[in-house]
Amino acid sequence: METIEAPNVVVGAGAMGAAAAYHLARRGEPVLLVEQFAIGHDRGSSHGAARITRHSYADPRYARLMPAAFRAWRELEADAGESLYMRTGGVSFSPPGSDYAARVAASLA
Ligand SMILES: Cc1cc2nc3c(=O)[nH]c(=O)nc-3n(C[C@H](O)[C@H](O)[C@H](O)COP(=O)(O)OP(=O)(O)OC[C@H]3O[C@@H](n4cnc5c(N)ncnc54)[C@H](O)[C@@H]3O)c2cc1C
Numbered sequence: 001m002e003t004i005e006a007p008n009v010v011v012g013a014g015a016m017g018a019a020a021a022y023h024l025a026r027r028g029e030p031v032l033l034v035e036q037f038a039i040g041h042d043r044g045s046s047h048g049a050a051r052i053t054r055h056s057y058a059d060p061r062y063a064r065l066m067p068a069a070f071r072a073w074r075e076l077e078a079d080a081g082e083s084l085y086m087r088t089g090g091v092s093f094s095p096p097g098s099d100y101a102a103r104v105a106a107s108l109a
Contacts, residue, residue: 006032013039014046026079053085056092056104063107 010021013035021033037043053073057063073085094100 004032006030008032009034012036012044014044015051016046018046022076052090054090055108056090057107058100058103060103060107 008021008024008029008031010017010024010031010033013021013033017033017035021031024031041047053066053069055063055066055070057066070085077084092101092104
């Protein structure tokens with residue numbers, strides 16, 4: 001059996017594992033990314049052409065992460081040499097009596 005040694009091993013090349021491996025590699029760290037299927041396969045959560053990323057979270061813990069996340073998207077676009085993020089409008093709904101929209105507004109403020 002072949003043996004491969006690496007100081008950093010990431011198991012799973014979905015969005016999370018691929019991002020972890022990318023950031024390790026970007027820091028100059030050797031990294032082995034192990035995936036059981038072909039890259040871009042349709043059997044994980046990361047399958048598909050698009051995801052929403054937004055500042056408008058009701059949970060302030062997520063909202064606080066977003067400035068850094070948007071910076072990271074711009075860095076990734078610069079590294080990739082292509083546009084990956086398409087800015088659109090968004091609307092948040094909540095039923096009467098729910099404070100969801102107010103919490104989203106507070107996050108945006
Ligand atoms: C329909 C849908 C819509 C979504 N919309 C949004 C959205 O708009 N915005 C947002 O932020 N998030 C959204 N999400 C959530 C987001 O897509 C997931 O949180 C994210 O893709 C999870 O990535 P992951 O790498 O953790 O998991 P996965 O993409 O599932 O990757 C795990 C990988 O590990 C591999 N693996 C597992 N075990 C092994 C093993 N033993 N050996 C080798 N490889 C292994 C799998 O094959 C897989 O490729 C959505 C999710 C879904 C399903």
